[in-house]
Amino acid sequence: MRRYPLYIFDLDGTLYRGESVLPYAVETVSTLKSQGSLIRYLTNNSGQTRQFFLERLLRMGYPAELNEILSTATGAAIHLESIGAERTFVVGEPGLVQTLRTEGLSVVNAQPDGTVQPDGGESDSVVVGICRSFTYELMRGAMQRIRQGQPFVATNTDSSYPLEGGTLIPGAGSIVAGIRTCSETEPFVVGKPNPFLVELILVETGVPASEALVVGDRVxxxxxxxxxxGCPTHLVLTGVTEVPPVGQAFSQDLRGLIEDSL
Ligand SMILES: [Mg+2]
Incomplete structure (x- = not known):
């Protein structure tokens, strides 16, 4: 298979599942990187910091660096900066709050440990992500601010999230849907399938879209x-997709990316 100057990898279901590394994934990413390709790790997960993903990837043996990792939490911070927002109301988890703070934003409804509460000071924007402590009162706080005209930013709209072993839990999209309903407002969605984060990576690396392969387990x-x-794509069957769509480039596992050199 041809080599690309840039590979953008999904994490869950592509490089690992829970704490388990997927077969041939570390070897493939290491080979591509050692041969000079740029690697970026892109996850829709907003509940953790980049440092958390870095530590997990390194523990598993991936040759990862902090600047190669992009999550929807980081993307939300970049979007908020681009619209001039400074004080945001968050429906999310401590990893999202910590990421926004690291990027220089103030979170008006979070405690020092990153736990969110329904009330807080004046805000100029609302960010919604996965929130396993979600309550009606948090929904009310978000709704009232959005109805006042504050920008509504969603980290992602994934309906569910697979745990190790295949059990599904509600994803960020289920919380976003509730707030979208009561605020009667469509959010700006940071995560996939919106191309926002991939476009950021293309600008940052200077690689044209046609030279960047996007690799993942979800169609x-x-x-x-x-x-x-505008990027070519490659499906791996190590995650949620069992049957590839007709015409889609795919392989059983990540070995397919370096196959003809084995
Ligand atoms: Mg995935």
Whole structure:
């Protein structure tokens, strides 16, 4: 298979599942990087910091560096900065709050440990992500601010999230849907399938879209996102997709990316 100057990898279901590394994934990423390709790690997960993903990837043996990792929490901070927001109301988890703070934003409804509460000071924007402590009161806080005209930013709209072993839990999209309903407002969605984050990576690396391969396990998020950004895409069958769509480039596992040199 041809080599690309840039590979953008999804994490869950592509490089690992829970705490388990997927077969041939570390070897493939290491080979591509050692041969000079740029690597970026792109996750829709907003509940953790980049440092958390870095430590997990390094523990698993990936040759990862902090600047190669982009999550929807980081993307939300970049979007908020671009619209001039400074004080945001968050429906999310401590990893999202910590990421926004690291990027210089103030979170009006979070305690020092990053736990969010329904009330807080004046805000100029609302960010919604996965929030396993979600309550009606948090929904009310977000709704009232959005109805006042504050920008509504969603980290992602994933309906569910797979745990190790295959059990599904509600994803950020289920919380976003509730707030979208009561505020009667459409959010700006940071995560896949919106191509926002892939486009940021293309600008940052200077690689043209046609030279960047987007690799993932979900057709409706990872691959659609790549397509919308104008990138070629590659599906791996190590995650949620069992049957590849007709015409889609795919392989059973990541070995397919370096196959003909084995
Ligand atoms: Mg995935």
């Amino acid at each position: 409706d998020t990872d691959l659609l996102c790549g397509e919308l950004a």
